[in-house]
Amino acid sequence: MASPARRHFQRVSASLAAASAAPGETLAGSAYELMLAKLATDRRRLKSIMSIERKIEVKRVELLPEYVDYVAGALAGGRGAQDDVLTTVMIWRVDAGDYAGALDIARYAIAHRMTLPDQYDRPLATAVAEEFAEAALASFKHGETAAVGRSQLVEVSQLTESADMHDQVRAKLHKALGYAAERDGDGAGALEHLCRALELDSRAGVKQDIARLEKAVNATGHGAGRT
Structure with missing residues (x-):
């Protein structure tokens, strides 16, 4: 579990990254790139799991908690730029039964006309x-x-x-x-x-x-x- 200082750093970094791009643009920068890399790793892990039930459990218990501070920071500082990490976490929260958490992201994403990553059809x-x-x-x-x-x-x-x-x-x-x-x-x-x-x-x-x-x-x- 991340320390309070680490969690604060993640929230602030996400907030600054989200504020760096305007609506219609795609986020860039080290903080966002690090989260994209983590997301890619987590997707590969999920892809290796055959059981849907197990995938959901891994999302709920192991993966989603690691994105909480990023999401909080991105929603707090965001200006509406496209954020594939944020929209993917939204879907994962639905999968895991966190509907209130998914709605927190959906309000922001829909208001700013964001899209889902390419793997979603x-x-x-x-x-x-x-x-x-x-x-x-x-x-x-x-x-x-x-x-x-x-x-x-x-x-x-x-x-x-x-x-x-x-x-x-x-x-x-x-x-x-x-x-x-x-x-x-x-x-x-x-x-x-x-x-x-x-x-x-x-x-x-x-x-x-x-x-x-x-x-x-x-x-x-x-x-x-x-x-």
């Missing part, structure tokens, strides 16, 4: 929307405690609202929002989101849920309808 906003939606839907499917909170899904929806993405991805997010609303007892809100999911993707798998919710909402006299 999706635009950044699409990845954020889909990864959060799929994590939430997986927890609903297995009856587990919600992996992603409703407020987090709402924020993801707001952050990615203006982004161009496949309708199927947007439908997944509305489906997750619908289930989260239903879990919170908001039948009308759930119905609105599930109907929107169906509009976007006829194969969203929500028709039975919509019928059930329409019956329940009409029975309570709220009269919510499709949007």
Whole structure:
């Protein structure tokens, strides 16, 4: 574990590096290059692991803690320049279940129109929307405690609202929002989101849920309808 002095140095170095380039530029300099080199090493290690479960555990326990101070410094001092370390850590945090930490980066990255590194085949906003939606839907499917909170899904929806993405991805997010609303007892809100999911993707798998919710909402006299 790094000493407090070392951690402070990493935060300050990251902050200064992030402040050295403007939006639309790519970061450079020794501090950023060192982190890129570390990232390359960590990627090679992950690539050598066959088990997805093991990869996630390594990210969560061993790798991600080593980027905490870099991320804090980069977010504090950054001006929006492209940072492949930051965006990769965002995805890794999602993989590891650190959704609050991933959102910290997503707010900054989306605001500054950053992109994911070349090995990812999706635009950044699409990845954020889909990864959060799929994590939430997986927890609903297995009856587990919600992996992603409703407020987090709402924020993801707001952050990615203006982004161009496949309708199927947007439908997944509305489906997750619908289930989260239903879990919170908001039948009308759930119905609105599930109907929107169906509009976007006829194969969203929500028709039975919509019928059930329409019956329940009409029975309570709220009269919510499709949007």
